[in-house]
Amino acid sequence: MKALIVAPSWIGDTVLAQALFMRLHEQTPHLQLDALAPRWVAPVLERMPEIAQIIDSPFAHGELSLKARRRLARQLAQNGYQRAYVLPNSIKSALIPFIADIPERIGFVGETRYGLINRRHTLNKALLPQMAERFAQLAETPGAPLPRPLPLPQLISSSAQRAATLSTLGLDLPEKLAVFCPGAEYGPAKRWPARHFATLASSLADQGYGVWLLGSAKDQAIGDQIVDQADAARPPRNLCGATSLTQAIDLLAAASFVVCNDSGLMHVAAALGRPLIAVYGSSSPGFTPPLSAQATIIRLELACSPCFQRECPLGHLDCLNKLDPQRVLDACLLKAPG
Secondary structure: OEEEEEOOOOHHHHHHOHHHHHHHHHHOOOOEEEEEEOOOOHHHHHOOOOOOEEEEOOOOOOOOOHHHHHHHHHHHHOOOOOEEEEOOOOHHHHHHHHHOOOOEEEEEOOOOOOOOOOEEEOOOOOOOOOHHHHHHHOOOOOOOOOOOOOOOOOOOOOHHHHHHHHHHHOOOOOOOEEEEEOOOOOOHHHOOOHHHHHHHHHHHHHOOOEEEEOOOHHHHHHHHHHHHHOOOOOOOEEOOOOOOHHHHHHHHHOOOEEEEEOOHHHHHHHHOOOOEEEEOOOOOOOOOOOOOOOEEEEOOOOOOOOOOOOOOOOOOOHHHHOOOHHHHHHHHHHHOOO
């Protein structure tokens, strides 16, 4: 059996989809499971043993490029896929498996994709409140109950991979390492303030921790703010924008514990089994929680949250501004090994 995954366009969603991949392998021994994925999420799929091959999806968010999709579909048609699991709910994501004439095309109805998806699931949000559950449901017959509990995501980072990443980046691993992921691609309403991260970094330095900041190039400015506001004698190291996603995976795997906003790197840290403190503001852990027994969720549960907005609609961002660094520090020290 050869099957194709049309992967999500977000790092966190891709991690949450791993339970589906695990279920598919349980159901079909000797399954070859390939993934059609944007290049920015490919490093996550590369660390999943369930995925045999990754095919580059070169399309930007919202880009139709119908001629290019037809060309790619013709190439995929030669691979002999019997099934395609279409994880995004857009019409565009279902076009390539349809044009490639993959016999079974599985997904949620979404955007009225009746002609494109021929094994159609209808979403019941009450029965499937979590995104990971919605992905995993695609392994079942439409309408059948989802077997629980779900398998937890598990990304691979070997000691050799971690050593190679540290060597390439010229980094010496501290005896005690705290990694902060201060960014959140979705927007400011998911980001704990830089001044709070800075206070936490200084407090952890008092406890003998080295602190590294990880994120994309877009997070570099936030990282600089944290460095500027932290203890000048023992500042954290800002690695935002200085690593690839593959390298970030290995650095997260080397951490004593990780402090994250609700972000893609939060889900990566959870899937690496690292002790994790996840700070939530405008979003809800009921929908996209870190799937790990090692995760602690911290949130204020104000009446106005979760609002799921990119920026605070009330202008005060109390859900994060009022979340005291001492509370996060206490959670960190509880998570600290030993």
